[in-house]
Amino acid sequence: MKNAYLTKSKSYLKKELEKLNKEYVTYKSKKLSLNMTRGKPSPEQLDLALGMNKVLIKKEDYISKDKIDTRNYGDLTGIYECKKLLGDMCGANPENVIIAGNSSLRIMYDVIAHSMLHGICGNKPLMKQGHIKWLCVVPGYDRHFAILEYLGIEMINIPLNDDGPDMDLVEKLVKKDASIKGIWCVPKYANPSGTSYSNKIIKRLAALKPLAKDFRIYYDNAYSVHHLYPNKPVNILSILDEAKKAKNEDIVYVFTSTSKISFAGAGVACVACSDNNKKDLLANLTIETVGFDKVNQIRHVKFFKDFNGIKKHMVKHANIMRPKFEKVVSILDKELKGLNIASYNRPLGGYFVSLYTLNGCATRVHQLCKEMGVSLTPAGAAYPYHKDPNDCHLRIAPSFPSVKEINDATKILALAIKIASIEKTLSNGKN
Amino acid sequence: MKNAYLTKSKSYLKKELEKLNKEYVTYKSKKLSLNMTRGKPSPEQLDLALGMNKVLIKKEDYISKDKIDTRNYGDLTGIYECKKLLGDMCGANPENVIIAGNSSLRIMYDVIAHSMLHGICGNKPLMKQGHIKWLCVVPGYDRHFAILEYLGIEMINIPLNDDGPDMDLVEKLVKKDASIKGIWCVPKYANPSGTSYSNKIIKRLAALKPLAKDFRIYYDNAYSVHHLYPNKPVNILSILDEAKKAKNEDIVYVFTSTSKISFAGAGVACVACSDNNKKDLLANLTIETVGFDKVNQIRHVKFFKDFNGIKKHMVKHANIMRPKFEKVVSILDKELKGLNIASYNRPLGGYFVSLYTLNGCATRVHQLCKEMGVSLTPAGAAYPYHKDPNDCHLRIAPSFPSVKEINDATKILALAIKIASIEKTLSNGKN
Numbered sequence: 022m023k024n025a026y027l028t029k030s031k032s033y034l035k036k037e038l039e040k041l042n043k044e045y046v047t048y049k050s051k052k053l054s055l056n057m058t059r060g061k062p063s064p065e066q067l068d069l070a071l072g073m074n075k076v077l078i079k080k081e082d083y084i085s086k087d088k089i090d091t092r093n094y095g096d097l098t099g100i101y102e103c104k105k106l107l108g109d110m111c112g113a114n115p116e117n118v119i120i121a122g123n124s125s126l127r128i129m130y131d132v133i134a135h136s137m138l139h140g141i142c143g144n145k146p147l148m149k150q151g152h153i154k155w156l157c158v159v160p161g162y163d164r165h166f167a168i169l170e171y172l173g174i175e176m177i178n179i180p181l182n183d184d185g186p187d188m189d190l191v192e193k194l195v196k197k198d199a200s201i202k203g204i205w206c207v208p209k210y211a212n213p214s215g216t217s218y219s220n221k222i223i224k225r226l227a228a229l230k231p232l233a234k235d236f237r238i239y240y241d242n243a244y245s246v247h248h249l250y251p252n253k254p255v256n257i258l259s260i261l262d263e264a265k266k267a268k269n270e271d272i273v274y275v276f277t278s279t280s281k282i283s284f285a286g287a288g289v290a291c292v293a294c295s296d297n298n299k300k301d302l303l304a305n306l307t308i309e310t311v312g313f314d315k316v317n318q319i320r321h322v323k324f325f326k327d328f329n330g331i332k333k334h335m336v337k338h339a340n341i342m343r344p345k346f347e348k349v350v351s352i353l354d355k356e357l358k359g360l361n362i363a364s365y366n367r368p369l370g371g372y373f374v375s376l377y378t379l380n381g382c383a384t385r386v387h388q389l390c391k392e393m394g395v396s397l398t399p400a401g402a403a404y405p406y407h408k409d410p411n412d413c414h415l416r417i418a419p420s421f422p423s424v425k426e427i428n429d430a431t432k433i434l435a436l437a438i439k440i441a442s443i444e445k446t447l448s449n450g451k452n
Numbered sequence: 453m454k455n456a457y458l459t460k461s462k463s464y465l466k467k468e469l470e471k472l473n474k475e476y477v478t479y480k481s482k483k484l485s486l487n488m489t490r491g492k493p494s495p496e497q498l499d500l501a502l503g504m505n506k507v508l509i510k511k512e513d514y515i516s517k518d519k520i521d522t523r524n525y526g527d528l529t530g531i532y533e534c535k536k537l538l539g540d541m542c543g544a545n546p547e548n549v550i551i552a553g554n555s556s557l558r559i560m561y562d563v564i565a566h567s568m569l570h571g572i573c574g575n576k577p578l579m580k581q582g583h584i585k586w587l588c589v590v591p592g593y594d595r596h597f598a599i600l601e602y603l604g605i606e607m608i609n610i611p612l613n614d615d616g617p618d619m620d621l622v623e624k625l626v627k628k629d630a631s632i633k634g635i636w637c638v639p640k641y642a643n644p645s646g647t648s649y650s651n652k653i654i655k656r657l658a659a660l661k662p663l664a665k666d667f668r669i670y671y672d673n674a675y676s677v678h679h680l681y682p683n684k685p686v687n688i689l690s691i692l693d694e695a696k697k698a699k700n701e702d703i704v705y706v707f708t709s710t711s712k713i714s715f716a717g718a719g720v721a722c723v724a725c726s727d728n729n730k731k732d733l734l735a736n737l738t739i740e741t742v743g744f745d746k747v748n749q750i751r752h753v754k755f756f757k758d759f760n761g762i763k764k765h766m767v768k769h770a771n772i773m774r775p776k777f778e779k780v781v782s783i784l785d786k787e788l789k790g791l792n793i794a795s796y797n798r799p800l801g802g803y804f805v806s807l808y809t810l811n812g813c814a815t816r817v818h819q820l821c822k823e824m825g826v827s828l829t830p831a832g833a834a835y836p837y838h839k840d841p842n843d844c845h846l847r848i849a850p851s852f853p854s855v856k857e858i859n860d861a862t863k864i865l866a867l868a869i870k871i872a873s874i875e876k877t878l879s880n881g882k883n
Contacts, residue, residue, distance in 0.1 A: 059525075067523040068511060077505045080495075092498040092715040094490075122553050123745040130740035134565055138579065138603060148569065148579045164742070171739045172569060280742075284523040285745035308602040309561035311595070311711075314554040314745065316718035 024379055025360045026446040038443045043435055045393060053260060055430040060212065060372040060418045062338075069337050070283040078325035083319060089314035097306055100238050103289060103318035109328035111242045111277040112259025113293030119302060122313050125278035125290035129239060130168055132292060133275055133304040135233065136202070137172060142301045144235035147174075147202060147214030156194065158186045160375060160403030160414050162212045165205040165241065169405070176405035179204070181214055185222030195231035202236050209257055210244035212369030213403050217255045217369070227263035229272055237298075238273040244371045245277055245333045249343045255369055270295035279321060280337070281372065282331060288333040289314075289321050341354065345419040348427045349374050356435030362442040365417075374417040375403075376434075382441040382442035383412045388438035395430045455810055456791045469874045475867055476824060484825030486861040491643065491803040493716050493769075498564045502716040506685050507754035514750060523748035528737055534720060540759035542673045542708040548858040550733060553744050556709035556721035560643040561599055561672060563705055563723060566581075566736040567633070567666065568603060569607050570700045572703065573732045575666035578605075578633060581860035585774025587625065587635035589617045591806060591834030591845050593643045596672065600836070607836035610635070612645055616653030626662035634670050641802030642687055644834050644847040646685045648742040648800070658694035660703055668729075669704040675765045675802045676708055680774045686800055692724060701726035710752060712803065713762060713769070720745075720752050752778035763773030776850040779858045787866030805848040806834075808863075812871040814843045820868035 026034055030216050036137055071173050077083060084090045085100040085174035098104065099120025108118045121128035140146040154175045157166055161181070169176050177194065180187045186206065192294045206226065208218045218226075240260055264270050271294075278290035292302065325331050350367050353376075357363050365376045378386055390397050398416045401409040417426050417434070457465060508514060514522045518530040529535065530551025535757050539549045552559035571577040578584050585606045588597055592612070608625065611618045617637065626632050637657065639649040649657075657669055671691055679685045695701050702725075709721035723733065755761050781798050784807075790793050796807045811816055814831035821828050829847045832840040848865070850858050 064511075064521060064524075067514075067521065070523075071511060074505060074508045080499060080502060083498075090495060090498065092501075092717060092718045093495075094492045094711075122558075124743070125743050127553075127741040134569060134740075138565060138568055146579070148577075164739075167739050173734075216707045280525075284747055285525045286523060286743055287745045305602075308595075308598050309565075310555050310558045312555070312717055314748070316715055317745070317748070353551045 023361050024442065024446060026362065026443055031447065034443050034447055038440065038447070039046065041436060041440050041443070043438060045389070047427060048393040048433055048436070051394065053407045053431070053433075054428065055394060055426050056396045056422060057418050057427070057430050058396050058398045059421050061423050062281055066338055066420070067377050069334065070324065073283060073320055074323045075290060077316070077320055082323065083316065085315075085319060089315065091319045094311045096315060097293075097310070097312050100315055100318050100322070101321045102289070106322055106325060106328060106331070107277060107279070107291040108293060110245055110331060111259050111275050111291070111293055113275060114214060117261065117292050117299060119299060119306070119319055120313060120434060121290045121292060123287055123290065124280065125276045126164055127242065128249065128290050128292050129165070129241065129276050132302065133168060133172070133203075135302065139305060141235040141237065142297055147235070150200070152200055154198065156191060156201060157403070157405050158204070159425060160213055160416070161206060162241070162314070163398075163402045163447045165239075166405045177201070177408075178405060179294055181211070181216055183216065185216065185218035186196055186287050188222055188225045192225070195229060195233070197232065197235060198211065201231065201234040202233055203272045204372060205241050206238055206240045208240060208242055208260070209246070209255060210247055210368065212243065212371060213373035214375040215366045215368035215371050215373065217257055220258045223258045223260050224263050224267075227260050227272065228267040228269055230269070240273050240275045241386045242275055242277045243281070246331055247338070248335065248370045249339055249346055249373070250338050250369055251332070253369070261295075264295070271297050273296060277322065282334065283324070285318065289318055322411065340420065342420060344424050345422075345427050346374065348424050349419050349431050352428065352431035353435055355434065357438065360439070360442070363438050372418060372420050374419065376415040376417055378413050378415065378438055379442050379445055380411045380413050382413050382438070382445050383409060385441040386415060386434070386437045389440055390434055393433045393437065397434070418429070453835050454792050455873065455877060457793065457874055462878065465874050465878055466767050469878070472867060472871050472874070474822035475595060475819070476871060479824040479867070482825065484860065484864075486825055486857050486864070487827045487853060488849050488858070488861050489827050489829045490852050492852050493712055494772065494852050496603060496772050497769055497851070498715060500765065501608065501755065504722075504755045506750055507778060508747070508751055513754065514747065516746075516750060522750045525742045527772045528734060528741070530722075530744060531749050531753070533753045535627065535722070537756060537759060537762070538720065538722040538752055539724060541676055541762060542706050542722070543726055544692050544706060544840075548692065548726065548730060549722050549724045549751055550730060551739070551744060552721045552723060553577065554718055554721065554748070556672065556674065556707045557595055559721050559723050560596075560672065560707050561674060561726060563670070563733065563753055564599060564603070564634075564734065570736060571636070572666040572668065573728055575718055578666070578739065581631070583631055585629065585632045588735075588836050589635070590637060590836070591644055591847070593672070594829075594833045597836045599826045608632070609631055609836060609841075612642070614646055614647065616647065619653055619656045621815065623656070623660065626664070626667060628662060628663065630663040632662065633664055633667050635679065636672045637669055638685060639671060639691070641678055641799065643674065643802060644804035645806040646797045646799035646802050648688055653883050654689045655692050655694050658691050658703065659698040659700055661700070671704050673705045673706055673708045677762055678712060678769070678803070679766065679801045680770055680777055681800055682763070682767045682770050684800070695726070695843070702728050705729060713765065714752060714755070720749055762798060773851060775855050776853075779855050780848055780850050780862050783859065783862035784866055787863065788869065791870070791873070794869050803849060803851050805850065806821055807846040808849055809844050809869055810876055811842045811844050813869070813876050814840060814846050816872040816875065817846060817865070817868045820871055821865055824864045824868065829864070849851065
């Protein structure tokens with residue numbers, strides 16, 4: 022990417038900056054309050070699932086197909102029909118699915134806490150294995166990294182290429198270092214880059230042979246059905262199937278949830294894994310809970326019916342989300358055309374747009390936006406320890422605001438990028 | 453308690469045993485399947501809350517009083533009106549309540565896992581403090597003990613007297629041993645003894661000054677409104693209030709839930725504690741979840757309205773439960789009258805009857821019952837490591853079966869007690 026400002030004279034840039042700063046002052050005076058920080062569904066999306074509370078009325082409605090009274094205690098792995106529903110969604114047999122609570126983050130934390138406190142499949146607790154490391158595909162999901170930071174686990178950045186993580190580096194590291202115990206992956210429409218892993222990368226992950234016996238891939242398939250273009254969905258292989266083929270079934274835990282399908286705060290989440298891993302996790306879960314909320318499980322099943330029902334429902338989400346994403350991209354296209362001062366993905370699904378500024382500009386862009394009344398996720402948030410080595414990445418979350426708000430916020434964002442880029446170009450000693 | 457069989461001759465006892473064994477054979481041939489193992493509500497009790505799924509219909513129904521859309525992410529501590537509802541129930545200000553998921557066991561485990569992995573209020577993680585001990589009031593709740601056993605924490609038995617734990621022993625131990633980090637308490641209608649702590653004991657607990665700064669009372673107020681005689685409810689002091697008065701607020705975590713009020717698998721649970729403890733727990737919870745299920749919170753609030761609504765609802769539960777408990781006690785009274793071979797409590801609330809056989813007989817009674825088609829919780833279950841030092845305690849759970857089933861099962865239980873007692877008396881070398 023060649024910054025177009027580099028070819029301009031210092032005096033031109035100063036004049037340009039002056040002009041842009043006038044726009045900045047105008048925006049600032051408007052005292053706007055626009056928010057593109059949060060990867061949360063809009064009220065219109067949540068309304069799509071309002072029917073969920075009309076599916077359980079009579080006593081009989083609460084009884085699962087295999088005669089479980091979902092209102093009572095027990096049945097730790099969940100009801101079969103919900104395991105089938107979420108299993109279909111994340112490429113797992115129902116028998117290999119454990120339905121958890123309302124949040125996939127919680128069950129991810131739980132699986133890691135289990136590995137720390139008790140150890141995986143008979144291995145020593147990680148907490149008693151000394152210094153522990155983890156591979157983090159970057160940019161990635163801030164809350165994945167927050168768990169590791171909280172637990173004092175060292176994070177190692179793995180670059181995310183267009184087809185997935187840099188597998189040469191992953192394979193090299195895990196083969197030689199037994200203190201590396203995991204890797205965070207978001208394989209489809211990844212947070213925040215929108216990247217989907219190629220089947221080749223998924224096969225390499227599935228066949229991974231790390232030195233540490235208790236190394237696992239923590240595979241957060243959060244956006245498996247979150248297409249923006251449901252007629253042209255991205256399809257990826259099931260990593261559980263591939264791991265089975267590679268006789269390497271224990272390598273991966275797959276997570277998913279309906280958080281961004283039904284209600285963000287009141288969905289159902291699951292973990293899917295090999296028989297060994299499942300047995301090992303259940304030994305932990307049976308200690309820590311009498312069972313998860315099965316009423317919410319059967320509520321989801323009655324509302325969505327089956328995986329096809331979920332797919333149909335997601336078309337309605339896509340119709341709300343697509344114009345918002347297209348608005349972000351079209352404004353950036355228009356405002357930044359020819360300047361080569363930013364790049365961004367054109368997502369096919371998921372919840373975010375990844376934006377790359379010139380190196381050293383992301384923090385400044387965030388600050389300028391804030392001053393003009395637009396909240397963005399802080400620069401660096403998508404990196405372990407909040408440290409973007411190049412200070413160039415910003416995560417744009419267009420799901421919650423209206424199209425009109427996105428229009429205004431993205432124009433302001435583009436303005437901020439221009440100002441920061443000229444400032445940077447000038448400070449770099451441009452003649 | 454003086455065993456009446458002791459005064460009988462060997463030949464009398466042998467004849468009596470022969471007679472009882474005929475009854476045993478008759479029962480055995482009936483191939484019954486009666487279950488008194490599970491402290492779970494009956495379907496009739498669950499039906500009482502069927503209206504819960506008619507309270508959330510329109511979009512507006514999902515919005516809390518302070519304008520939180522319960523369907524979306526966020527608001528980690530829960531909605532205010534639910535904190536008020538559960539706070540009133542367990543003697544806490546709403547500001548000191550964190551609403552958690554569907555199970556209080558889960559949030560208890562979570563608080564302990566937090567203390568293990570990260571340490572309480574700036575103290576070292578328990579996992580890195582070497583050998584850790586815990587006080588366990590016995591008999592107690594098997595799942596409390598299972599958590600500690602799973603985590604490798606040594607459990608020390610504390611006898612439960614009629615007014616609560618042996619506080620002389622508790623105070624003595626915690627004052628001298630900094631490796632003791634907690635005590636499990638069930639202060640009201642305790643599982644399984646039905647005991648309620650006296651206010652004097654609660655004050656002593658609230659004023660406890662342990663050597664370990666990270667010692668806490670884990671106070672599971674699971675049965676706060678679970679009266680069998682709602683006209684004569686047992687009322688106990690709020691330990692949080694007492695701890696505040698004693699300037700010892702950080703000493704206790706209080707847990708409760710609606711599991712046995714609304715739906716056993718789909719209630720709302722909470723932890724209530726001091727400002728310090730709350731802040732400390734939130735630092736952990738904010739890492740492990742985006743938030744708990746607030747839709748279920750508002751569902752509970754709309755259904756019960758307020759604490760008074762819960763109390764009214766619990767009268768309906770009591771009307772179902774009371775005849776079952778009275779049936780157990782009346783059959784035991786009738787069958788075992790004058791024999792002095794068993795003692796049992798006459799619960800005023802809760803979910804269990806504690807039964808004490810002659811020493812060394814509980815395992816045999818359990819086995820005999822099983823052979824006659826009655827499942828009881830295994831002997832020893834109410835003790836750490838499943839080890840009842842005197843092999844004399846059995847936990848009877850009358851909530852789930854019908855009154856008719858309880859009638860039959862308790863007769864069989866009484867028969868088993870008689871057989872085991874005579875066997876024991878004979879084997880003890882009775883002339």
